[in-house]
Amino acid sequence: MDNLAVTQEVKPPNTKKGPVKWLIDNLFNTWYNTILTCFALVFLFFVFKGVFTWVFTQANWRVIPANIQILMTGPYPIEQIWQVWIVLCTLSVLLGLSAGIWHGLVFKLSIAIASIGLIFLLIPLEIVNFIASIGPTFLFTPLELINKKIETEPGTLELNLNFISLIFFKRRWLLGCLVLLVVTFFLGRDKHVLKRWVIGGWFLSFPWTMIMLHGFGENPVSTTDWGGLLLTLILATVGIVACFPLGVLLALGRRSQLPAIKWVSTTYIETIRGVPLITILFMGSLILPIFMPGDFQLDKVIRAMIGLTLFSAAYMAENVRGGLQAVPQGQVEAAQAVGLTYPKTMLFIVLPQALRSVIPAIVGQFIALFKDTSLVSIVGLLDLFGIARSILGNPKWQGNFVEIYLFVAAIYFVFCYAMSYFSQEIEADLGVGKY
Amino acid sequence: MSENENITNNPIIVCEDVHKWFDDFHVLKGITTSFKKGEKAVICGPSGSGKSTFIRTINRLEEHQRGTIIVDGIELSNDLRNINLIRQEVGMVFQQFNLFPHLSNIKNITLGPMRVRKLSKRRAEEEALALLERMGIEDQAYKYPAEISGGQQQRVAIARALAMEPKIMLFDEPTSALDPEMISEVLDVMRELAHSGMTMLVVTHEMGFAREVADRVMFFDEGVVVEEASPADFFDNPQHDRTKLFISQTLQH
Numbered sequence: 073m074d075n076l077a078v079t080q081e082v083k084p085p086n087t088k089k090g091p092v093k094w095l096i097d098n099l100f101n102t103w104y105n106t107i108l109t110c111f112a113l114v115f116l117f118f119v120f121k122g123v124f125t126w127v128f129t130q131a132n133w134r135v136i137p138a139n140i141q142i143l144m145t146g147p148y149p150i151e152q153i154w155q156v157w158i159v160l161c162t163l164s165v166l167l168g169l170s171a172g173i174w175h176g177l178v179f180k181l182s183i184a185i186a187s188i189g190l191i192f193l194l195i196p197l198e199i200v201n202f203i204a205s206i207g208p209t210f211l212f213t214p215l216e217l218i219n220k221k222i223e224t225e226p227g228t229l230e231l232n233l234n235f236i237s238l239i240f241f242k243r244r245w246l247l248g249c250l251v252l253l254v255v256t257f258f259l260g261r262d263k264h265v266l267k268r269w270v271i272g273g274w275f276l277s278f279p280w281t282m283i284m285l286h287g288f289g290e291n292p293v294s295t296t297d298w299g300g301l302l303l304t305l306i307l308a309t310v311g312i313v314a315c316f317p318l319g320v321l322l323a324l325g326r327r328s329q330l331p332a333i334k335w336v337s338t339t340y341i342e343t344i345r346g347v348p349l350i351t352i353l354f355m356g357s358l359i360l361p362i363f364m365p366g367d368f369q370l371d372k373v374i375r376a377m378i379g380l381t382l383f384s385a386a387y388m389a390e391n392v393r394g395g396l397q398a399v400p401q402g403q404v405e406a407a408q409a410v411g412l413t414y415p416k417t418m419l420f421i422v423l424p425q426a427l428r429s430v431i432p433a434i435v436g437q438f439i440a441l442f443k444d445t446s447l448v449s450i451v452g453l454l455d456l457f458g459i460a461r462s463i464l465g466n467p468k469w470q471g472n473f474v475e476i477y478l479f480v481a482a483i484y485f486v487f488c489y490a491m492s493y494f495s496q497e498i499e500a501d502l503g504v505g506k507y
Numbered sequence: 508m509s510e511n512e513n514i515t516n517n518p519i520i521v522c523e524d525v526h527k528w529f530d531d532f533h534v535l536k537g538i539t540t541s542f543k544k545g546e547k548a549v550i551c552g553p554s555g556s557g558k559s560t561f562i563r564t565i566n567r568l569e570e571h572q573r574g575t576i577i578v579d580g581i582e583l584s585n586d587l588r589n590i591n592l593i594r595q596e597v598g599m600v601f602q603q604f605n606l607f608p609h610l611s612n613i614k615n616i617t618l619g620p621m622r623v624r625k626l627s628k629r630r631a632e633e634e635a636l637a638l639l640e641r642m643g644i645e646d647q648a649y650k651y652p653a654e655i656s657g658g659q660q661q662r663v664a665i666a667r668a669l670a671m672e673p674k675i676m677l678f679d680e681p682t683s684a685l686d687p688e689m690i691s692e693v694l695d696v697m698r699e700l701a702h703s704g705m706t707m708l709v710v711t712h713e714m715g716f717a718r719e720v721a722d723r724v725m726f727f728d729e730g731v732v733v734e735e736a737s738p739a740d741f742f743d744n745p746q747h748d749r750t751k752l753f754i755s756q757t758l759q760h
């Protein structure tokens with residue numbers, strides 16, 4: 073026997089691939105699976121048919137464009153809406169420059185944000201109703217028929233079918249932001265001298281946002297008039313940015329050798345985790361003012377921010393602590409042996425490894441926080457969810473709750489999915505599980 | 508090679524009646540000894556005898572509870588400044604390497620110089636590359652620890668310790684976690700380091716290395732130094748029964 077010849081002849085077992093093979097393997101491999109598959113197909117068919125008919129023939133999507141302004145910014149006065157846009161332009165510039173300077177993750181972050189902007193820019197809210205009036209076959213309807221329909225049904229004429237004017241006029245600010253983002257990206261490319269300025273800019277961006285939204289001069293916009301997606305984004309961003317360092321400090325505190333610090337951190341974490349967010353928000357909005365000295369009143373929105381931050385920080389702390397526990401003691405010893413002090417050991421050795429191992433949990437916490445902002449509607453703030461409810465309070469739109477809630481859900485989904493996507497990018501970038 | 512021309516008469520480490528307990532467990536039971544500048548001491552002894560604990564007290568990874576330890580004129584106390592000063596003068600190499608997995612090899616080495624010695628990044632990298640060359644692994648600089656072999660990792664760890672320009676190097680079983688074919692490449696580096704005049708305390712079971720490089724062999728058992736002698740005396744003419752037993756057992760392997 074020639075052994076070599078035998079080994080050369082051996083081929084991998086014949087494994088067919090392809091969709092048909094997959095179907096047979098996974099859906100029709102036994103008689104009972106075949107029956108189950110058929111039932112499921114029939115079921116799915118009816119569900120999709122129902123959804124499709126509803127979306128394209130029964131739903132009244134007019135409710136969205138009619139309320140889009142209030143959904144985005146709440147009762148924010150329309151004649152001062154430019155202040156919001158100035159803020160968004162500023163952030164676009166900062167983001168564009170950062171993406172140019174740092175590449176990598178920041179670049180991916182701006183891609184994620186720009187895509188959200190692009191979705192909002194291109195989503196044809198104004199023609200959605202027109203599509204609905206024609207039905208699901210609108211794509212195949214000849215142009216003459218559409219024109220005829222517009223002539224015979226004057227209502228549809230109001231709809232702005234002109235995409236160009238929609239984007240270049242009605243949405244010129246949003247377009248401007250995206251253009252700024254792209255332009256500043258190219259301007260900032262590899263301009264490392266700008267690093268310090270951009271970092272400083274980010275730190276100033278928060279007070280700048282608050283001042284700009286509030287406005288100066290005769291007509292300040294009180295925070296009670298901030299609402300809709302704007303308020304949701306402000307609450308979520310502040311909450312995320314503030315709860316992270318606080319959570320890290322609490323996690324380190326809970327593992328501290330000093331009994332006082334350890335006790336305070338542990339008590340804080342356990343207390344906060346023991347109560348629902350809603351009670352904390354109520355405490356902030358109803359009970360706290362009672363104890364406030366004299367006529368000193370903390371702003372309602374700020375109280376909500378503090379409540380959300382304090383709440384998420386406790387969960388963040390536990391996530392981070394989980395990561396800290398996964399870092400072997402040898403790492404600390406090696407760092408100390410090189411002469412690093414405790415803060416430097418934490419900063420350069422322990423935290424990077426700890427955080428890296430709990431990125432999914434941390435981003436999960438951010439996503440939860442983003443959705444939890446909807447609870448502020450219960451204490452009287454008009455965030456995206458609160459606005460949705462207030463629109464339904466209008467008798468004109470009372471019957472359209474499905475449309476409104478679907479739209480709101482879609483917005484939440486877009487942002488949460490962007491975060492989730494970004495977390496996967498971070499993990500890939502840091503080589504989690506590799507090093 | 509046991510007569511070393513580099514040894515001076517000034518002790519650089521002085522230990523006086525050092526005791527250490529883990530809770531109720533008495534691990535070091537009064538160690539009194541001193542190490543001269545440039546001296547190479549090999550510490551051996553059975554598992555659990557307190558060898559690691561002893562050398563770890565010298566850079567305060569373990570705190571001793573009685574007695575005094577003076578390193579290069581600085582007494583180890585609870586004063587954090589003293590501890591940090593001493594840690595800069597004492598490099599340590601661990602059995603499990605303990606490289607920082609999230610940093611490339613060169614960053615593992617430059618971290619201390621940049622953050623503690625406050626060198627510029629360029630300067631630190633130049634020094635790191637020179638050290639890696641000395642270790643014979645300059646081509647591994649930009650890989651991550653997980654991407655190189657155990658012997659190479661341990662040499663990066665030695666380079667990391669040397670980058671702080673320490674006066675004393677502590678080795679805690681540096682070759683015990685290595686495959687046989689990698690042990691020699693690490694021992695070669697340590698041998699070279701010994702010839703350069705570094706003060707070295709080495710916990711090891713590599714008796715060949717001890718014979719060749721050490722000025723003194725210390726035998727630990729149950730928290731005391733049972734016997735210490737020059738390698739020739741220690742291996743060929745041990746005084747205590749426990750030492751004899753230990754030597755016969757280790758040489759069998």
Ligand SMILES: Nc1ncnc2c1ncn2[C@@H]1O[C@H](COP(=O)(O)OP(=O)(O)OP(=O)(O)O)[C@@H](O)[C@H]1O
Nearest residue numbers: 529530532534552553554555556557558559560561
């Ligand atoms: N952190 C600790 N807490 C409690 N006991 C410990 C601790 N570290 C070491 N010990 C105990 O102290 C004793 C001495 O440990 P040490 O690590 O110094 O031994 P060793 O001589 O280095 O042994 P080996 O050859 O196995 O490394 C052992 O019995 C060990 O179980």
Ligand SMILES: [Mg+2]
Nearest residue numbers: 558559560680
């Ligand atoms: Mg040991």
